Amino acid sequence: MIYQTIKQLLIWERVKTFKKRRSKNMNSKIKKALCVAVAGASLVGALSGCSNSKEVSNVVTYWAGIPMGDGSSDAESIPFVQYLHEATGIDVDFTIASSDGGQRTEQFNILIASNEYPDIMESNWAGFKGGAQGAIDQKVIVPLNQYMDEGKLPNFVKYLEEHPEIDKLLKTDSGEYYTIPFIREDDKSRMFNGPILRKDWLDELGLEVPETIDEWENVLAQFKEKKGATAPLTILSNFWDVGAFMGAYGVKNGFILDDSGKVVYGPMQDGYKEFLIKMNDWYKKGLLDNGFAQIDGNMLNSQMTSGKSGAAVFSAGGGMGKWLGAMSDDPTYDLVGAKFPVLNKGDRPRFGTKASAFDGSGASITTSCPEERIDSALKLLDYAYSDEGRNLFNFGKEGVDYTMVDGKPTYTDYVTNNPDGKTMSEMLALETRATGGPFAQSVRYTEQFLGLPQQSAAVDNWRDTDDEKYSLPAVMALTQEESDEYTRIMTNANTLKGEKFVKYIQGTESIDTWDSYIDELKNMGIERAIEIEQAAYERFLSR
Missing domain, CATH: 3.40.190.10 (Periplasmic binding protein-like II)
Structure with missing residues (x-):
């Protein structure tokens, strides 16, 4: 099967998909990209499955870059996915990123290099080269301002109006909103x-x-x-x-x-x-x-x-x-x-x-999302910022995973003392997205998890x-030009810092060499790196 071959080719050992819907769920562009990858691996025979159909599926494709589930099950077996479908009526084909950070980064990089993306991608866009603005300029994701103005993200817009201190964190330096974010509202959750x-x-x-x-x-x-x-x-x-x-x-x-x-x-x-x-x-x-x-x-x-x-x-x-x-x-x-x-x-x-209340992580609409699915993708993301969606993402399904006790969502024994022996962490990963996703995390989750x-x-x-x-804001962004220069400087500076850190503490190098260490940092360009950080900080303050 083509998809299984691609999974092996890309070392996506833990990526899980809706197998019985996969042929319907890939739009023609993604099919072409898979064909190219297979051809590059000399698997030309597989190309017969790639047609240039004009039919556009109504199934929203979604790369869950913020891990969910138990790391071994496919998306269909995750109760939260089923609950989300029941609540929104939207068919979604989830591809779940690896829970291993290194593999997840590799998966993301392969997706970006393909220039063909799922309709929705989760990522920490602050870590993208050039930040979120870089992802927009490279035509990976699209700004959300137009859709917000058109009333297609009403719950999200309402949330920002009620939380102006968070609004500033969610924009690029040029004022473009780019993601439906993961927000940690309360200090206790941070x-x-x-x-x-x-x-x-x-x-x-x-x-x-x-x-x-x-x-x-x-x-x-x-x-x-x-x-x-x-x-x-x-x-x-x-x-x-x-x-x-x-x-x-x-x-x-x-x-x-x-x-x-x-x-x-x-x-x-x-x-x-x-x-x-x-x-x-x-x-x-x-x-x-x-x-x-x-x-x-x-x-x-x-x-x-x-x-x-x-x-x-x-x-x-x-x-x-x-x-x-x-x-x-x-x-x-x-x-x-x-x-x-x-x-x-x-x-x-x-x-x-x-x-930070927001560190750059969230779910964004990509440039590969066809017009026919934009409204469904936006509705799906906006749902998480409704009252009902907030409860689903934080607590799961009412009556199964939580009940209201004295007006507060309270996890049931099914989650906290699971009869099958699953830990609370395992249950939350299956029944909710409480630990991370495109929604506002409730302090009630934190209070109960840290019980x-x-x-x-x-x-x-x-x-x-x-x-x-x-501390500097987590979502401060460097320009692409700054990023290249900054990376060159800090790669060397971080290596030197790490070496000196160990040597000074162990005493294998005398602290009397401190001045020469500072000189080395300056010769590597650390003062220029400070200038770059200062410029980024000033741009953030001007948002």
């Missing part, structure tokens, strides 16, 4: 990670939850000396960018805003140097996991449930919730989420992990920062 400690150890040792760097050092030292922790503090190797401890020194591991509102590069600030000196000191004292540059998720889980570590920086769900569950047979095991560290008692943390009191309290502590004041 906090994922932060410092976590063994509360039972703190209680046993008579220690308070640490707030300052000095208090943290004392706690970690006592975890080592009195609890036998061999790696008192463990942080995933790719989680240093979270900035949990460097934030105490007024920096993060990338571009930030200084007190005057100007863009600066965090890893060349004096505060970053001070942070590295402190981490080197902790490393020498045995307070920091000596394998900090190679810690993965499995290692972190083991450290935090075996007594080797007493503190980490990770998530409320996949970290705190997972560890508490794994240690449920130990009645003494307990965790607490600490506020982000500061240098001086009473200071407010400058940086945390608060995500343990330790998780809720942790998120409340983590959100107490000035992150939004000093």
Whole structure:
């Protein structure tokens, strides 16, 4: 079969489609593109299935680039897909992207290179070359302004009128709306990670939850000396960018805003140097996991449930919730989420992990969508911003997945305590799109997903920062020309930064070489990269 051959050719191991409708669901352009791909693989015999039919199917084709389902089932077996069809009456042929980030990127790149797209594509358009404007200019997606003016996205327009603070985030620098977005409305839904400690150890040792760097050092030292922790503090190797401890020194591991509102590069600030000196000191004292540059998720889980570590920086769900569950047979095991560290008692943390309300992710109409299907595609996307659609995307089907309790949507036992043994995360992936998609995420999802009191309290502590004041907007966009130059500079700068980060903390290179490190960054063009970021930020402010 042609489609199966193409799936193998493109290494789409986990892409699932509506098999029994596939011949009807592909418009003639997509069929031609598949024919070309097959021919390129010397599979000429398959071309007989590609006709140049003038008939246009009424089935909307949709690439779900924000993962959904359980990663193994096809779209027809996902209850949410069935519920959406029942609610809208629109036939949709979903192609589900891989849940693996690398494969998903490869799939997206292949689609873009083909110049033939599904009617609707989900992606984080902020990451596209030239941003969303680049995707429009390259004729991948179409602006939505005209359809909004024509009244074809009434629920979405109403939402923007009610949320003007979000409206600005959803436009390109030239004022074009380009996607039906995934919005995290509430602060609580925008906090994922932060410092976590063994509360039972703190209680046993008579220690308070640490707030300052000095208090943290004392706690970690006592975890080592009195609890036998061999790696008192463990942080995933790719989680240093979270900035949990460097934030105490007024920096993060990338571009930030200084007190005057100007863009600066965090890893060349004096505060970053001070942070590295402190981490080197902790490393020498045995307070920091000596394998900090190679810690993965499995290692972190083991450290935090075996007594080797007493503190980490990770998530409320996949970290705190997972560890508490794994240690449920130990009645003494307990965790607490600490506020982000500061240098001086009473200071407010400058940086945390608060995500933007909108990060560029959403579903967009592509240039391949024929006029005959535009209205159906728009109606489908607009539905998610209706009251009924919002509930479906967040909570699933009423009476099955949720009921109204005291006026609030509340997940049923079918979701939270599934009789077939599926976890709540697995059920949400099948019955809803609560974790991601083109809709506004409800804080009621967050409140119920993070159902343990330790998780809720942790998120409340983590959100107490000035992150939004000093962090650059996630949807700031570079022009295509800027993007090329910026990428050349930052590829080299990031490599240098990463190498120095490890060497300075381990002490294999003296911090006395700091000035030469700064010179290297400047020679690589870091000052030009700062100028590019500053220009993008100013354009954002002018939207």
